Amino acid sequence: MPEPTSRFLRACRGLPADTTPVWFMRQAGRYMPEYQAIRRQHKSILEMIARPDIAAEITLQPVDILGVDAAILFADILLLLPPMGLKLEFIPGRGPVIHNPVRSPDHVAALRPVDVASDLGHVFEAIRLVRSELDGRDIPLIGFAGAPFTLAAYIIEGGPSRNFVETKKLMYGQPATWHALMERLTPALIDYLRAQVDAGAQALQLFDSWVGALSPQDYRGFVQPYAARILQSLAAETDVPLIHFGVGASTLLREMKAAGGDVIGLDWRIPLDAGWTLLGDDVGVQGNLDPVALFAPLPELARQVRDVLTRAAGRPGHIFNLGHGILQHTPVEHVRAAVDMVHEFSSQ
Amino acid sequence: MPEPTSRFLRACRGLPADTTPVWFMRQAGRYMPEYQAIRRQHKSILEMIARPDIAAEITLQPVDILGVDAAILFADILLLLPPMGLKLEFIPGRGPVIHNPVRSPDHVAALRPVDVASDLGHVFEAIRLVRSELDGRDIPLIGFAGAPFTLAAYIIEGGPSRNFVETKKLMYGQPATWHALMERLTPALIDYLRAQVDAGAQALQLFDSWVGALSPQDYRGFVQPYAARILQSLAAETDVPLIHFGVGASTLLREMKAAGGDVIGLDWRIPLDAGWTLLGDDVGVQGNLDPVALFAPLPELARQVRDVLTRAAGRPGHIFNLGHGILQHTPVEHVRAAVDMVHEFSSQ
Numbered sequence A, B: 001m002p003e004p005t006s007r008f009l010r011a012c013r014g015l016p017a018d019t020t021p022v023w024f025m026r027q028a029g030r031y032m033p034e035y036q037a038i039r040r041q042h043k044s045i046l047e048m049i050a051r052p053d054i055a056a057e058i059t060l061q062p063v064d065i066l067g068v069d070a071a072i073l074f075a076d077i078l079l080l081l082p083p084m085g086l087k088l089e090f091i092p093g094r095g096p097v098i099h100n101p102v103r104s105p106d107h108v109a110a111l112r113p114v115d116v117a118s119d120l121g122h123v124f125e126a127i128r129l130v131r132s133e134l135d136g137r138d139i140p141l142i143g144f145a146g147a148p149f150t151l152a153a154y155i156i157e158g159g160p161s162r163n164f165v166e167t168k169k170l171m172y173g174q175p176a177t178w179h180a181l182m183e184r185l186t187p188a189l190i191d192y193l194r195a196q197v198d199a200g201a202q203a204l205q206l207f208d209s210w211v212g213a214l215s216p217q218d219y220r221g222f223v224q225p226y227a228a229r230i231l232q233s234l235a236a237e238t239d240v241p242l243i244h245f246g247v248g249a250s251t252l253l254r255e256m257k258a259a260g261g262d263v264i265g266l267d268w269r270i271p272l273d274a275g276w277t278l279l280g281d282d283v284g285v286q287g288n289l290d291p292v293a294l295f296a297p298l299p300e301l302a303r304q305v306r307d308v309l310t311r312a313a314g315r316p317g318h319i320f321n322l323g324h325g326i327l328q329h330t331p332v333e334h335v336r337a338a339v340d341m342v343h344e345f346s347s348q
Helices: A007-014 A032-041 A046-051 A052-065 A105-109 A123-135 A146-155 A167-171 A175-199 A216-237 A250-259 A272-279 A291-295 A296-314 A334-348 B007-010 B033-039 B045-049 B052-066 B106-107 B121-133 B148-157 B165-173 B175-197 B214-221 B226-239 B250-259 B273-281 B291-294 B298-312 B333-348
Strands: A088-091 A096-097 A140-145 A205-206 A242-246 A263-265 A286-289 A319-321 B089-092 B096-099 B140-146 B201-209 B242-246 B263-265 B282-291 B317-324
Touching: A007 A052, A007 A205, A007 A319, A032 A052, A046 A052, A046 A088, A046 A123, A052 A123, A052 A334, A096 A146, A105 A175, A123 A140, A123 A175, A140 A175, A146 A167, A146 A175, A146 A205, A167 A216, A167 B291, A167 B298, A175 A205, A175 A216, A205 A216, A205 A286, A216 A242, A216 A250, A242 A250, A250 A263, A250 A272, A250 B250, A272 A286, A272 A296, A272 B007, A286 A291, A286 A296, A291 A296, A291 A334, A291 B165, A296 A319, A296 A334, B007 B201, B007 B317, B033 B045, B033 B052, B033 B317, B045 B052, B045 B089, B045 B121, B052 B121, B052 B333, B096 B148, B121 B140, B121 B175, B140 B148, B140 B175, B148 B165, B148 B175, B148 B201, B148 B226, B165 B175, B165 B214, B165 B226, B175 B201, B175 B214, B175 B226, B201 B226, B201 B291, B214 B226, B214 B250, B226 B242, B226 B250, B226 B317, B250 B263, B250 B273, B273 B282, B273 B298, B282 B291, B282 B298, B291 B298, B291 B333, B298 B317, B298 B333
Parallel strands: A140 A205, A205 A242, A242 A263, A263 A286, A286 A319, B140 B201, B201 B242, B242 B263, B263 B282, B282 B317
Antiparallel strands: A088 A096, B089 B096
């Protein structure tokens, strides 16, 4: 495979670049007035995602407005759920809700097999549209999906959760049901992510947003084998870099690296240098500014951006990002300033 | 000071005991029918706490029903707030709400100084009642308070929070206001905790429930000096052991130990042996069963209890507990079984 030229893909491969690349999780979203203008014209987020032209337009907004070094498809980590027969709805103020949560072997058996080409064709069409819009610009497009633990937690809880009681009750009390659910999710995720690459995604991120709820022991027993199967299949069957990310997962980093990923995402709870040392230098790291730093006055934001870059010490393989997604009400001008700071400070 | 005889206090001092002592955070609470029976007769939790006879009765319920090795006062981590002029209300389904959150220097200046003896006399009276009820039984009573970060986060957010945006905005954007607030909380906490000891508390736990939201850098700059002042004052001025506990704080453990505490509480995100190794053997550890394990079938619960004890390897200085408080709907018979398991397995 030829050496990539873009900053982002070079960093994913551990190659030096002119500056540290930067993009932000949830860089397309409701903190941005241009997004809000589109949002107001549609009944729901799922309806927007289902329209490839709209999804492509939203995907490109932060590329033009912020000057980030990568685009990430406007989609949702839970898109695999409706084709499985799960009734997903985004309820304002509450987040994603699944009206028929899975709690028994019968519930797992009733899940429909996913045919990604027909069930999720709009996602691949959006990817093709974004790639064609980006033609001639060296801005790679990132595809993604929720990791199997995070999907399972939503499916079992029926929505967001603080303590994941139903999820862990199922793990501890009905382990066969848990593993049956993971056996459904794993091949579907492999198909879905591979099809994103086939459509044109140039990198993939697996979001294990809720995995920080688990002990390392539970991660190894209930999650790692499935994350490993997904990441190792994609490494064998595609040639795009894989980013593996969890929140609150500082004590799971070695296990997550062992499961797979060319780049491991770090949240802000572990200093970037400490995280990278723990992971070893045969892997890249993405992160790890606290999302709330974007609300800080610009001199304080600059201090924190510089701290992250100083801890990365200019080593190839660092992709600047937040430790989690951009929050609602984040000032857009601060996000844009952070992009400029990363480029300026890292080229010094 | 003479050597303590109770399992719990011996473990706090790093002394061997006949079995590993066990108590549970939130061991008195709404998962227990005997508590619910009292709860139904009162309008609010604050009203129950304000009645020393009721608080004492609830404190003693888990001692009799579960057979735990320590009592913890029935109270709340936020009791210091109302005397400061903060309008605290527990709203069912939402948790504690503060109707006049602190967001400016004027708000901090308007906070009232606390005179713990007159403002919180009911707490000390409850402690005296519990001690008198426990007379002749070697069951120590633990006093506690919320740590300054957790109190400040509630005070600034006005209630529970997912992202602590207002708290961190204040830290980053108005650091003088942050430090002024911490300067109000710190002496009040010292007075309050010392007065609990004067009334008869035989150990103290500082609950920094939300501190896991912070990076180690922010912890050092914004929190550690105040936690250290509290814990070091109490170590100098009292002779009771101090337990220092945070949730999701695996990357802050060394900093929390440096701030102080004879025993550091671990949540379930770090294996107990790994946590104790990180902390060093000059400190005790408390924890660290996942609270959801109490919902598991008894053989699985036994496996997880045994795993924690195996990781502690019978070293003096381990206090068995959960990694966080007992959750609502936890089966009481499983909590009681866990107490028996700890005693049985650790005496083998």
